[in-house]
Amino acid sequence: xxxxxxxxxxxxxxxxxxxxxxxxxxxxxxxxxxxxGLAVMRLSRNPLLSGPAAAYVxxxxxxxxxxxxxxxxxxxxQFPALRESFAWPFLREAYWCAVLALALNTAAYTSEIIRGxxxxxxxxxxxxxxxxxxxxxxxxRRIVAPxxxxxxxxxxxxxxxxxxxxxxxxSTITLLEITGxxxxxxxxxxxxxxxxxxxxxxxxxxxxxxxxxxSLVEWRLTPHLRRAx
Amino acid sequence: xFELLAYGDTGWGxxxxxxxxxxxxxxxxxxxxxxxxGLLGATAKLSGRRIxxxxxxxxxxxVRGIPELLVIYLLFFGSGNLLRWFxxxxxxxxxxxxxxxxxxxxxxGLISGSYSTEVIRGAIxxxxxxxxxxxxxxxxxxxxxxxxxxxxxxxxxxxxxxxxVWQLTLKDTSLISVxxxxxxxxxxxxxxxxxxxPFLFYSTAAVLYxxxxxxxxxxxxxxxxxxxxGVRRA
Numbered sequence: 001x002x003x004x005x006x007x008x009x010x011x012x013x014x015x016x017x018x019x020x021x022x023x024x025x026x027x028x029x030x031x032x033x034x035x036x037g038l039a040v041m042r043l044s045r046n047p048l049l050s051g052p053a054a055a056y057v058x059x060x061x062x063x064x065x066x067x068x069x070x071x072x073x074x075x076x077x078q079f080p081a082l083r084e085s086f087a088w089p090f091l092r093e094a095y096w097c098a099v100l101a102l103a104l105n106t107a108a109y110t111s112e113i114i115r116g117x118x119x120x121x122x123x124x125x126x127x128x129x130x131x132x133x134x135x136x137x138x139x140x141r142r143i144v145a146p147x148x149x150x151x152x153x154x155x156x157x158x159x160x161x162x163x164x165x166x167x168x169x170x171s172t173i174t175l176l177e178i179t180g181x182x183x184x185x186x187x188x189x190x191x192x193x194x195x196x197x198x199x200x201x202x203x204x205x206x207x208x209x210x211x212x213x214x215s216l217v218e219w220r221l222t223p224h225l226r227r228a229x
Numbered sequence: 230x231f232e233l234l235a236y237g238d239t240g241w242g243x244x245x246x247x248x249x250x251x252x253x254x255x256x257x258x259x260x261x262x263x264x265x266x267g268l269l270g271a272t273a274k275l276s277g278r279r280i281x282x283x284x285x286x287x288x289x290x291x292v293r294g295i296p297e298l299l300v301i302y303l304l305f306f307g308s309g310n311l312l313r314w315f316x317x318x319x320x321x322x323x324x325x326x327x328x329x330x331x332x333x334x335x336x337x338g339l340i341s342g343s344y345s346t347e348v349i350r351g352a353i354x355x356x357x358x359x360x361x362x363x364x365x366x367x368x369x370x371x372x373x374x375x376x377x378x379x380x381x382x383x384x385x386x387x388x389x390x391x392x393x394v395w396q397l398t399l400k401d402t403s404l405i406s407v408x409x410x411x412x413x414x415x416x417x418x419x420x421x422x423x424x425x426x427p428f429l430f431y432s433t434a435a436v437l438y439x440x441x442x443x444x445x446x447x448x449x450x451x452x453x454x455x456x457x458x459g460v461r462r463a
Contacts, residue, residue, distance in 0.1 A: 062442040063435045064403035066414060071435065074421060075428035161294070168296035172407065179299055192306040200295040207294045 006194045009185055013199050016178035020206075023095075023167040023177060027102035028160065034103065035110035042115050053111070060108035065166055068105055073097040073173045098170035106163055113159060117152030118144060150221050157214030161207045168203075178202055233424055234433060241420040241430070248416035249437050255330065255402045255412060259337035260395055266342025271349035285346060292343035297401050304336040305329075305408045333405040341398040348390030353379065355386040385456040392449035396442055403438070413437050 041053035060068070076082055076091055090096040121144050129139045171180030182199040186192055219226075236242035270288060273281035292300060308327040316325050356379055364378045406414035417434035421427035 062439045064400040064438060066403045067431055067435045071431040075431050078428045165296040168298045179296060183302060186306055192303060192310055196303040199299055203296060204294045
């Protein structure tokens with residue numbers, strides 16, 4: 001075990017952290033927006049809306065993320081129409097391809113989490129809101145959304161951690177985030193274990209912070225479950 | 230365009246089929262190895278002994294908190310180093326490369342096992358304590374209690390979770406393609422490169438994975454029905 005090498009690789013690996021965080025943050029944000037739309041479609045009684053949403057979830061959950069990344073990064077460039085469109089300056093870049101693939105992927109999982117949360121709201125709550133004369137939007141805003149959020153939060157926390165890990169796949173399309181840098185350092189120094197320990201520790205720390213923040217938010221959102229002191 | 234997918238010398242159909250078989254083989258190997266790790270891990274966590282429980286905790290926390298790709302890199306490059314060091318120790322000359330299939334099974338098996346540990350632990354805890362007490366009262370030995378009472382009943386609780394783990398394992402094997410093992414993803418990558426038709430081949434890979442995951446969903450639904458055959462439904 002080469003401790004000097006570990007110490008020297010720390011700043012270089014940390015240099016990849018901003019890119020990892022950017023990929024995770026951007027794709028979570030974009031993915032959440034798509035997921036809300038998908039969940040609304042999926043919960044609709046109209047099969048023309050719920051059908052496509054179900055198909056989307058089926059395809060994106062049934063295939064590996066690596067396939068999705070490669071399909072977007074290598075596959076889309078094959079179409080001349082797309083190469084001449086306004087989207088090409090974005091889709092040409094590995095960075096935006098990675099963000100897009102991660103966002104589309106997390107949207108499928110997140111939409112199911114949202115759906116589960118909304119469906120977990122007891123019907124009596126909605127009935128009571130209706131009896132009080134609340135409108136549809138009011139019921140959604142004041143009753144369904146808060147209860148669903150509380151229910152979905154732990155699962156969404158897991159999804160964030162999965163995304164931190166999934167962002168490592170961006171290294172397969174040339175991006176130098178933490179895993180990409182680790183891969184490069186390993187091939188330069190052959191010090192597999194040293195580099196792995198440092199890179200792994202950075203990811204563990206990130207995931208630890210995520211899980212602590214989620215439990216903190218959960219604690220704040222469930223005052224009724226706390227024991228009176 | 231679709232003649233590129235032909236079966237035989239002119240197309241990539243046979244190569245992709247062989248890749249699918251390889252994906253299934255790696256997944257099965259890794260999943261089974263994962264069950265061994267999972268049973269060991271769950272037993273250690275529930276044993277009440279401090280050191281085995283701590284080791285199992287470190288295992289699940291580490292492997293589930295670190296990207297799968299990094300774990301695969303560690304095992305792939307690390308095992309090469311280890312192998313060459315060992316060969317040097319034995320006085321063997323030459324360059325030694327670890328077998329990509331074996332490394333793949335071990336790497337994905339480790340990941341699969343960390344998720345299985347939690348699933349199996351939960352399932353064991355879900356078996357009513359009275360069942361085990363009754364078995365002991367009937368004079369069964371510990372081994373009999375485990376194999377006749379605990380494991381069959383645990384299976385019913387574990388199957389839905391293990392179904393999820395299997396799907397994860399199946400998709401994680403795509404990451405093994407970075408080690409040049411010719412499974413679906415690697416074959417699609419080679420075909421995409423040599424024919425300059427990436428969209429076709431990556432879509433085909435996606436369809437193959439969808440086929441595998443749909444078949445698995447069906448198989449696990451059957452297995453769940455079988456494991457729950459003794460349970461009365463409301």
